[in-house]
Amino acid sequence: MNGARAIVARREIVERLRSRAFQVGTAIQLVAVVVVLAIAGLTGGGEETRTVALVGGASQQYAEPLRATGPALDATVETTALPDRAAAVRAVEDGDADAAVVDGREVVLEDDRDDTLAAAIQSVRRELALRDALDAAGVPADRLSAALAPEPLRVAVLDPGDSDLGTRQGIAFIAILLLYIAIFSYGMWVASGIVEEKSSRVIEVVLSAIRPRELLAGKIVGLGLLGIGQFLLVIAVGLIGANLLDAVDLPRVTAGWVALIVLWFLLGYALYACVYAVAGAIVSRQEDLQSSTGGLNMIVIAAYILSFVAIQDPEGAMMTVLSFLPPSAPMAMPARWLVTDVPTWQLVASIALTAASIAALLRLATVVYSRAALRMGPKVSLRSVLATRG
């Protein structure tokens, strides 16, 4: 990058860092991430604790076996002794207990009859009944415990990857969402930055010193660097927060994942920055930006929604196609890669295809920008810009 581009890029970064809109926007994103994680941490995810109130002596024998059902329920089961049925009902109603066992004869639940905890209680009841029956039949103590707690079966997992498919899919959803937000907002930065220079008319002063392509390249690079900084900051806060709040079970986040998402962020940003630059170059006022970016926004949103839908079936043909098409590849390919095994050649081919599109779009953007940068007034059509000379 030569001197002029670096100077332009530096200005873009410094001035935007200083702007109130950027500071507020970053703060809102960080707060949103923390709030989402906090809600996730409070409502689910992680290790849940389920409490069973036990009333009467006959219920006390449930305590030990119930606690042992914890791993099967994916929760920690605690028991607490209460004096009578009324207290137990109150505890369940207030949410202090998730269920209550009264005198070994009745289960009290708040609303869901099919609650897994109720099933666990019923299972404990069968276990206790069996133990009593075997005990009464005079089965010796060692054989009794062997029957009730046999050696577990050996487990053979045929497709070990599938064990955290759900989590991987969840992370893919988040990756698609983050890439979509990043492409959309940083693309709009480019468009509105270009219009800002046109509407304030400073463009002519700048272009008397440097070439349009230098200004455009410096702007795209500067905003991209700032964008990736903000993007990584949000992701870092998200990962650190998720760990601290124990909100979600993160499978090992490898450096490879981060590198791949960052790579696709760069490709997606570069691709759309060029097109947003064209949308910005053909208008002179911020008010007209809405209409000139409208169609483009629809493409970004469509690519996002299609990727989002297609990732439900990561092996499907739709996902495969989306991960190759340059407009959707920056969202679909990393998502697909997170969920399934993508052949290396497909990954390389998709990157190459996107990179080639970027090269072509950059050339288009440079031509349009050079010709339209000094055209003031109403929106000019792309065709008329391409038809005339600068």
Added chain:
Amino acid sequence: MSIGSAAVLQCRDLKLSYGSVVALDGLSLDVEPGVMTGFVGPNGAGKTSTMRIVLGVLGPDSGTVTWRGAPVDADARRRFGYMPEERGLYPKMRVADQLVYLARLHGLDGTEAQRATDDLLDRLGIADRADATLESLSLGNQQRVQLAAALVHGPDLLVLDEPFSGLDPIGVDVLASVLQEEVARGVPVLFSSHQLELVERLCDRVTIVKDGRIVAAGPVDELRRRDRRRVVRIELEGADGAGWLAGMPGAEVLPSRDDEPGLLVALDDAADPQQLLDRARAAGAVTHFSIVLPTLTELFREVVGDGGEETAAGAARVEERAA
């Protein structure tokens, strides 16, 4: 028109059209070192297009621009200073920051840019506003920053498109003295203006453009003397208006000048001043009769003819007086 060999900036045979509209029709222009050149012409005559071509923000269909004998390239242009007709800087950027930024785009390093910015803000009397955003400045101060943007890199050539428009009288004086300082340092200045009195006062040379071509160019005094018309100033007692002149061939009543009382009459080659004097004496008592040089405004109206708005307005005034 004279093509000075001393010219540092030479535009040769510039042609430019927008579709079917011809903006420049073989325009040639010279700017000499250490000289303030006024660039005048009706709206749409091609002044802004010419300046944009010199600065490289616009490319001509054909023709050349040379600087010190060589075609103007990016390096040479980086040493030019420009104030576009459409003013504008970054509204939310601090004054000093944007001047440093522009100076750096023009090739100064960080330290030089900072020093040049400090000096210039001091010189223009807005050093105390250095850290304010541009939009928080008064209009007058914003105009000073705009001028600073053209000057901050110590340019080798200054090209200013309508620099005086919108300035209050104090702003005009500040700008005029800054431009005179630059010229005294040897920097050639080319500026366009519709304020012809100002051009006449400030400029050593003037170039008049019409319909994309130069119609007159040279030192202001020389052009005034060279005018083929003679302007006669008559003071006449006993006759109001110019009705007595009606029907005299080759005579045209000019708008009055503030500094010259009486009636101004332009005579073309065919008209005889003696005949004019006879007519005047027939109409009343002549107390003053002299030949004066045409002002730049009068010269402008003559060479530009009836193409531009100014000319039409001027002609209307003349008819009013004659009626």
